[in-house]
Amino acid sequence: MTLYFKYLLILFKSQMQYRTSFWLLSFGQFFIPFSVFAGLYFMFERFGDLKGWTFYEVALCYGIVHMAFAISECFVRGFDAFSSLIVNGEFDRLLVRPRGTIVQVLGSKFEFTRFGRMLQGLVILFWALINLPVSWSLVKVITLVLMIAGGVIIFAGIYMLGATLCFWTVQGLEVVNVFTDGGREMAQYPLNIYAKWVTQFFTFIIPFGFVSYMPLMFILDRADGHPVLYMLMPFASVLFLLPCIAIWSIGVRHYRSTGS
């Protein structure tokens, strides 16, 4: 773990050498998803509500998912950009070092400019929170934090799966985007508006439902059941991550260097 933070610090310092570029890119990242959010806002202005969901409720959902996505893009970027490690043979070097592969791949790259995106998620999150008539309690606050953390873990798991595929395909695959970008686009709305097969897939296979939709119902006082149960739901993401790690280690054992 200390190794991870050392990687983090070194790469942060190196990225900070290009300060202007860093700020410009972060600034851009702040605005990129902005048009998507504007679209969402205009849709609500036109239609009033979405199957009983108000604008601020959906904005809360949006904020949580986008925060989680931005954090995962920033800190799990190593797996997202993994195919380049394979293509140029860098991965061989990681294998001969006496440390775990996961930490090293994680530490191979960070994308700090995603702070801009994170900030946008945060702004929208707070905007929604201020305008929602929710009675807050400690359990709810913890739930909210766990939702974001759970989202990060799910995205991390998907990146790992995508990276594992590279052991066989060498090149990165665009299909993985269905689950990362697609998962983000989809989870920014409450899951119950979709067709049943989508909801089921993204609840029981990739547990976005346990991380965003169901705890969200609890925070908005729409669900009855024990609060602690809802608070613990985001931990379903860990259940998703474990097989991903297992598949990753199978992949590592199958690895054949490209020789370059």
Place this chain on the structure above:
Amino acid sequence: MSAYLSVIRLRFINGLQYRTAAIAGLSTQLFFGLIFIMVFVAFYSGTAKTLPMSLSEVVTYVWLQQIFLSLIMLWARDNEIFGLITGGNIAYELCRPVQLYGFWSAKLLAQRLANVVLRCLPITAVVFLLPQPYRMSLPQSWTSFILFLISLLLGLLVVVAISMLIYISVFWTMSPTGSIMMIAVASELLAGMIIPIPLMPEWLQKITFILPFRWTVDFPFRVYSGHIPPAEALWGILIQLFWIAVLAGFGMWCLRTALRKVVIQGG
């Protein structure tokens, strides 16, 4: 002219090499299309208001958007040209006995066409077979369809003319990041890529009408579904021609000015 045509042909063949990527992109586009439609279906099902666009028109709009994505999206950029400008290889480009503006435009045009040719046929076949409400509908009439094809091609020329302006701006800024991001964000919304323009609030619609962006996406797609009737579409096509002339003229002028004072760093 034949020089430009062979540039187009070469680029086209080059683009056709990435077949696996195209297939992978196909499933991504189908998935995104389905998700967007589901969101629209949910919005439409809960409202009793009369809306400026029917659901089936919106569904058709979303699919056309996915089918022709690489033709019309503005932020698909050719890093090669950026590299030429910032790296100094522009010197070679200037030695060629063709006009630079036409040369680069032909390049961009061919790339977009190649991408779309690979992707559009299979995805079109699939979306016509989907169950309701996801199925794409046929064009309203033959006239609409022909006008759609014309307006789509003219829209493509508008996109190329706008992106040429972005490339030319790099002569001054030397870094493509900042300016492009801002334009990409604004244009995506103003072209109707995020939500169809008739669904936007009045004030924003007025803004889109005075800018060139909506002629690239919103206009051709609504001509297809008959939401814009043929008579009105003819006027629209005239406006498209006007924008192409303005944007290309301005682009050529900018390029001439830029080239007159361009300094090529040796090496």
